[in-house]
Amino acid sequence: MDAPSDSRLLDLQRVGIRFGGLRAVSDLEIKLVPGCLHGLIGPNGAGKTTVFNLITGIYRPTEGDIHFDGTSLVGEAPDRIAKRGIGRTFQNIRLFAGMSVIENVKVAMYRHAAGSLWESVLRMPRYWRDEATIHREATQLLDTFGLLSVADLGAEQLPYGARRRLEIARALATRPKLLLLDEPAAGMNPSEAHDLMNLVRWVRDSFGVSILLIEHHMPVVMGICERITVLDQGASIAEGSPREIQNDPLVIEAYLGADVEARG
Amino acid sequence: MKHAAVYLVAAVLIAAIWALDAWVIPYSDFYITNIVIKIGYNLLAVMGLALVLGFTGQFSLGHAGFMAVGAYAAGALALHTGLPPMLTTAIGGLAAALAGLVVGLPSLRLTGDYLAVVTLGFNGIIIVIIQNTPFLGGAQGLIGLPLATTFATTWTWVVIGGLFIRNVLNSPTGRVLRAVRDNEIATRSLGINTTHAKVVAFVIGAFWAGVAGALIGFLNSSLFPAQFQYDRSIELVAMVVLGGTGSLSGPLIAGAALTALPELLRPIAEYRMVLYSVLLIVMMLVRPTGLLGSRELSDLVPWRRWFGRAV
DSSP: OOOOOGGGEEEEEEEEEEEEEEEEEEEEEEETTTOOOOEEOSTTTTTTHHHHHTTTSSSSSSSEEEEEEEEOOOOOOOHHHHTEEEEOSSSSOOOOOTHHHHHHHHHHGGGGGGOHHHHHTOOOOOHHOOOOOOHHHHHHHHTTTTOOGGGTTTTGOOHHHHHHHHHHHHHHTTTOSSSEEETTTTTOOHHHHHHHHHHHHHHHHHHHHHEEEEEHHHHHHHHOOSSSEEEEETTEEEEEOOHHHHTTTHHHHHHHOOOOHHHO | GGHHHHHHHHHHHHHHHHHHEEEEGGSSSSHHHHHHHHHHHHHHHHHIIIIIISOOOOOOSOOOHHHHHHHHHHHHHHHHOOOOOOHHHHHHHHHHHHHHHHHHHHTTTTTHHHHHHHHHHHHHHHHHHHTGGGTTTTGGGOOOOOOOOOHHHHHHHHHHHHHHHHHHTTHHHHHHHHHHHHOHHHHTTTOOOHHHHHHHHHHHHHHHHHHHHHOOOOHHEEEEEGGGGGHHHHHHHHHHHHHHTTTTTTHHHHHHHHHHHHHHGGGGHHHHGHHHHHHHHHHHHHHTTSTTTOOOOHHHHHHHHHOSOOO
């Protein structure tokens, strides 16, 4: 059952992009309901990260339309789209390596500070108030992500799993309505991946944010996502609950190849 | 009251500067005083470039161009209108900041080598414009400027400039600048307009370069376009890189050293560009992060809790 269109937070309508002669994505449909934990899966090279780059404005779709919260995102710059309420993480983690853990989060709170640059330069009362608020909020956020004890370390000194968590914390610090997570459990063993997925679900529940998630670990995706879109060769071939997806013949074909007998 | 400590220090410094100016400078060697003033205006230019190159990661090769704008705006204004030189010095800084805005808005969409080429081109264009403007003295130079740059005025500007840049660095805007340097795509993903942030850094850097340029004119009573050629831009880049990109005190130390060094080594002063190249190569091999890397002098001494960072 499709949700009615006005209740969709994110709505990709027949989106496509060509790079020269190459059709990386075409006829892509994703309908994301507010509050949903939505998975985006597909074989390697299916175009999952390209979809994220289309939503966040790094690429501009050559076909179709992307609606977020009722208005189109097509043609908007990445920072404008982020401002509208879409936070993201990256497949190859992109932290601010030359800055401390807590500064990474504080940068993301830049837009919440009311003061101007002049007030900072002249150290007016508002600067101190803003800094105190930002510090308190950043500390709280790091605490909930178990990163408070390493707050003053350089971001590049963190172990791999902590970097992933910091990147999620940083994205949440912008107070997004929708969070895009690009393979948050990549490079983790099954137990770490399981913990991370619990964290993702907890983030959705306690921050009231909708989540679109790319992931390869099939058991965890099936375990936590409420809806899943399957991508194959740049097109969405199925969308539904985990159970529906697991039994969908097109999905099975995309992952395991076509039945030999059926091909004749 | 902890917040006030740094202003107390600044006030004491400025008082000390004026005391020195009144009681010591009149009896000290004119040549040495001149070098100390030279160090002062170079530090002003260097701290602006440290913000742009070191903290924001934007490779500008046209910093001397902004010095030229400030120098000629302040000089011509003082000469033709008779306004007090220290007022026109500030106006020169504003003129340079405006030039920074005009150059920065289109070119800061570029990155890396492209930005270096555009800023280098801007430096060249400014020189050619000055050479061909009779109002600015052309290639013969603008002469007869009031002699207003003293030890005290120069170093008062240095203290104010240092405080200004330090406060920018330790602010929400300063964090954004370092984020742009570390990862521009990630910064944009946080809803921050990175072009805007880079332009802000560029304008502030240009302002202090303009003030530095203006001080040069009122020190020598003359200005020549050749003083602001690209070799001065490269000199400033060398100071920032040697001092440490991501540090404010590092480039200031390197700036003072590289200003004093050619004076102390007068006989080989003509080879200073060779010296810089060798220094840069040695530094890359021995200490690729520069003198202080991304640390500050205050990180190395135990006063940090009183003064905060980036003193």
